[in-house]
Amino acid sequence: MSIHPTALVSPRAQLGANVTIGAYTIVEDNVVIGDNSTIGSHCELGHPSRLADGSPLQLGSGALVRSHSIFYEGSSFGDNLVTGHRVTVREGTRAGKNLQIGTLSDFQGHCEIGDYVRTHSNVHIGQHSKVGNFVWIFPYVVLTNDPHPPSDVMLGCEIGDYAIVATMSVVLPGVKVGQHALVAAHSNVARDVDAFTVVGGSPAKFLCPTEKIRLKDGTERPAYPWPSHFQRGYPPEIQQQLRDMFGA
Amino acid sequence: MSIHPTALVSPRAQLGANVTIGAYTIVEDNVVIGDNSTIGSHCELGHPSRLADGSPLQLGSGALVRSHSIFYEGSSFGDNLVTGHRVTVREGTRAGKNLQIGTLSDFQGHCEIGDYVRTHSNVHIGQHSKVGNFVWIFPYVVLTNDPHPPSDVMLGCEIGDYAIVATMSVVLPGVKVGQHALVAAHSNVARDVDAFTVVGGSPAKFLCPTEKIRLKDGTERPAYPWPSHFQRGYPPEIQQQLRDMFGA
Amino acid sequence: MSIHPTALVSPRAQLGANVTIGAYTIVEDNVVIGDNSTIGSHCELGHPSRLADGSPLQLGSGALVRSHSIFYEGSSFGDNLVTGHRVTVREGTRAGKNLQIGTLSDFQGHCEIGDYVRTHSNVHIGQHSKVGNFVWIFPYVVLTNDPHPPSDVMLGCEIGDYAIVATMSVVLPGVKVGQHALVAAHSNVARDVDAFTVVGGSPAKFLCPTEKIRLKDGTERPAYPWPSHFQRGYPPEIQQQLRDMFGA
Numbered sequence: 001m002s003i004h005p006t007a008l009v010s011p012r013a014q015l016g017a018n019v020t021i022g023a024y025t026i027v028e029d030n031v032v033i034g035d036n037s038t039i040g041s042h043c044e045l046g047h048p049s050r051l052a053d054g055s056p057l058q059l060g061s062g063a064l065v066r067s068h069s070i071f072y073e074g075s076s077f078g079d080n081l082v083t084g085h086r087v088t089v090r091e092g093t094r095a096g097k098n099l100q101i102g103t104l105s106d107f108q109g110h111c112e113i114g115d116y117v118r119t120h121s122n123v124h125i126g127q128h129s130k131v132g133n134f135v136w137i138f139p140y141v142v143l144t145n146d147p148h149p150p151s152d153v154m155l156g157c158e159i160g161d162y163a164i165v166a167t168m169s170v171v172l173p174g175v176k177v178g179q180h181a182l183v184a185a186h187s188n189v190a191r192d193v194d195a196f197t198v199v200g201g202s203p204a205k206f207l208c209p210t211e212k213i214r215l216k217d218g219t220e221r222p223a224y225p226w227p228s229h230f231q232r233g234y235p236p237e238i239q240q241q242l243r244d245m246f247g248a
Numbered sequence: 249m250s251i252h253p254t255a256l257v258s259p260r261a262q263l264g265a266n267v268t269i270g271a272y273t274i275v276e277d278n279v280v281i282g283d284n285s286t287i288g289s290h291c292e293l294g295h296p297s298r299l300a301d302g303s304p305l306q307l308g309s310g311a312l313v314r315s316h317s318i319f320y321e322g323s324s325f326g327d328n329l330v331t332g333h334r335v336t337v338r339e340g341t342r343a344g345k346n347l348q349i350g351t352l353s354d355f356q357g358h359c360e361i362g363d364y365v366r367t368h369s370n371v372h373i374g375q376h377s378k379v380g381n382f383v384w385i386f387p388y389v390v391l392t393n394d395p396h397p398p399s400d401v402m403l404g405c406e407i408g409d410y411a412i413v414a415t416m417s418v419v420l421p422g423v424k425v426g427q428h429a430l431v432a433a434h435s436n437v438a439r440d441v442d443a444f445t446v447v448g449g450s451p452a453k454f455l456c457p458t459e460k461i462r463l464k465d466g467t468e469r470p471a472y473p474w475p476s477h478f479q480r481g482y483p484p485e486i487q488q489q490l491r492d493m494f495g496a
Numbered sequence: 497m498s499i500h501p502t503a504l505v506s507p508r509a510q511l512g513a514n515v516t517i518g519a520y521t522i523v524e525d526n527v528v529i530g531d532n533s534t535i536g537s538h539c540e541l542g543h544p545s546r547l548a549d550g551s552p553l554q555l556g557s558g559a560l561v562r563s564h565s566i567f568y569e570g571s572s573f574g575d576n577l578v579t580g581h582r583v584t585v586r587e588g589t590r591a592g593k594n595l596q597i598g599t600l601s602d603f604q605g606h607c608e609i610g611d612y613v614r615t616h617s618n619v620h621i622g623q624h625s626k627v628g629n630f631v632w633i634f635p636y637v638v639l640t641n642d643p644h645p646p647s648d649v650m651l652g653c654e655i656g657d658y659a660i661v662a663t664m665s666v667v668l669p670g671v672k673v674g675q676h677a678l679v680a681a682h683s684n685v686a687r688d689v690d691a692f693t694v695v696g697g698s699p700a701k702f703l704c705p706t707e708k709i710r711l712k713d714g715t716e717r718p719a720y721p722w723p724s725h726f727q728r729g730y731p732p733e734i735q736q737q738l739r740d741m742f743g744a
Contacts, residue, residue: 006254006502006504008254008271023504023520023522024272024290024520024538026271026289041522041540042272042290042316042520042538042540042564044289044290044315044316047315067540067543067566068290068316068538068540068564068566068582070315070316070333084584085566085584086316086334086582086584088332088333088334088351088352103584103602104352104584104600104602106351106352106369106370106387108369118646121602121604121620122370122602122618122620124369124370124387124388124415136645136646138645139602139620139638140388140416140620140636140638142387142388142415142416142433144415144433147464148461148463148464148471148472148474149384149386149412149414149474150366150384150412150474150478151463151465151471151474151477151478152465152477152478152480153463153464153465155464164645164646166645167620167638167640167666168416168636168638168664168666168684170415170416170433170434172433185638185640185666185668185684186666186684186698188416188433188434201698201699202434202449202450202698203449213644215644215647215649216643216644216649216651217647217648217649223644223647224644226644226645226646226647229647229648230646230647230648232648254502256502256519272519272520272538274519274537290520290538290564292537292538292563292564295563316538316564318563318564318581334564334582336580336581336582336599336600352600354599354600354617354618354635356617370618372617372618372635372636372663388636388664390635390636390663390664390681392663392681395712396709396711396712396719396720396722397632397634397660397662397722398614398632398660398722398726399711399713399719399722399725399726400713400725400726400728401711401712401713403712416664418663418664418681418682420681436664436681436682450682450697450698451697
């Protein structure tokens with residue numbers, strides 16, 4: 001255990017073995033942190049929220065939360081969460097294991113995130129979003145939910161397993177992006193996207209099947225499904241599983 | 249009065265009755281905070297600026313400024329300001345009462361904001377913007393001002409009362425968005441928008457009158473003017489006023 | 497030298513003469529800061545990174561780093577760096593002199609930035625980007641690098657000297673924007689942009705030569721090359737040089 005002398009850690013917070021807390025970080029009462037986790041400086045964990053109904057912020061083991069991040073109480077994360085800096089996560093987020101959240105990303109809470117998901121910087125996840133497993137979301141993407149803002153109607157998006165949403169794209173309320181689909185950069189997605197297809201534009205239109213896209217590495221191999229050539233950063237056993245499933 | 253022992257509060261700052269200042273927050277000299285206000289942790293209020301001409305940062309009563317926010321000196325806010333986290337507000341911002349500023353929003357200053365305005369996360373308000381009353385601005389919207397950047401010509405946008413600008417839209421310099429108009433998501437607004445109309449696309453074009461849009465809650469009631477069905481979060485007397493005006 | 501008593505400055509960090517460090521700021525071991533520099537509050541300089549290969553964070557003289565900013569070790573900046581608040585700069589950034597980085601901007605590292613470059617707020621510079629001299633990049637612009645995300649193929653963008661990328665535009669992987677070119681707001685740039693041309697839209701198309709755009713200040717003078725009428729904020733000798741070169 002290594003708590004910086006300037007950190008303000010509530011005696012009610014439950015810290016696992018071998019937890020490190022950085023300078024100027026605040027850990028509120030209603031927080032449970034798993035073993036072998038590291039919390040950077042200037043963070044605020046367990047920010048109180050009426051909307052959390054008393055449930056804690058729960059981080060699994062092996063978490064790495066980088067500096068200036070803010071997590072509300074009332075959310076739970078599987079093991080091996082990794083975040084960039086200045087992440088904001090509100091109450092009601094239910095996330096699986098090995099989630100990576102990019103710098104400045106903003107999870108609005110009341111959403112479901114699968115396993116091995118990665119968001120790049122500055123991703124905005126609206127309430128009631130459902131994000132599958134092994135999904136990639138790139139910078140400045142917004143998952144919306146209100147079909148006629150402002151209103152009390154909330155239609156979350158669904159992003160299927162292995163799907164990719166490229167930078168500066170908006171997924172409109174209630175839209176489903178199929179498994180292994182690719183939303184091209186700077187798109188506005190108003191209709192459901194079929195599995196294994198590429199859409200792009202504003203409004204986004206069908207461009208081609210994902211299998212048409214070839215790697216620009218000189219090999220001309222198919223670029224999708226991406227796990228056929230890219231497994232960097234996943235745990236070794238998952239890398240093997242991806243290779244076995246997708247024929248790398 | 250409750251000032252966290254780690255907060256650095258200038259003795260020159262004028263704090264009202266029952267003000268709370270969070271941990272690791274800095275309150276500079278030229279700051280006036282109204283009664284019953286709460287400032288979160290890791291904030292910086294009254295950041296000095298030559299451009300403020302010595303005028304203070306003035307927060308009305310009942311302010312709630314969430315953590316990691318930065319306000320320059322030289323701006324004023326009516327009562328009941330509420331902010332998300334990591335808000336940046338520069339000098340010369342003149343805002344009415346009950347403003348809500350979303351997490352990560354960036355007000356460039358030298359702008360006018362009416363009463364009961366709400367910005368969602370990550371909204372960028374350029375200098376010389378004029379935002380009316382009861383306006384809604386959604387994530388990653390940019391109100392611009394320079395018609396041929398970089399230059400010294402500043403043509404601020406005007407957003408009319410009750411208008412809505414949906415996520416990831418840009419309003420180009422000098423454009424006026426009429427009262428009760430709706431700018432759809434991911435739009436690039438190059439021309440003035442008539443009151444009570446919907447525009448969308450890049451460049452944004454007229455789509456339909458707002459009255460054509462129906463609530464997706466099974467009732468098929470008109471979704472606009474939005475105060476006919478949505479008054480959440482406004483003070484009770486304002487809720488009644490909205491219902492009276494818009495026939496809820 | 498003025499180090500705030502709450503700042504945590506490693507004795508291994510090398511600070512020049514007349515350096516100011518703000519409250520609650522952390523300066524790690526592997527940091528070199530030039531003379532007459534000012535670091536704001538709540539910053540983190542020299543964030544350790546395996547990917548930095550032991551090279552330091554190096555700031556030239558006269559740096560002004562505003563509050564809540566984070567710089568990794570393994571990057572270098574010429575003299576007179578100025579940043580807004582909450583800037584993130586990762587390892588492997590090589591920047592020239594007089595760089596201005598806007599609030600919330602996110603430099604992913606492993607990139608090259610010339611002299612006298614200015615980014616406005618919330619600009620995202622992907623790895624392997626090459627940004628020339630006197631370039632302007634406006635809010636919410638993303639310079640991308642991966643032609644088929646996620647992959648290990650990195651094709652950085654190149655932005656030529658004096659070029660301008662306006663707000664909410666994406667420059668796709670490997671795209672070259674020519675000298676003095678202008679990318680209009682809310683564009684998706686998929687092809688190289690010729691020098692002295694304006695492109696816009698999604699996908700971005702040729703709109704006109706830059707010389708066709710006239711200043712909206714009543715004079716009808718050409719707005720581009722922009723240094724013919726705009727030199728604000730540059731050092732006096734550079735202002736003179738710009739005037740001499742571009743005929744102001």
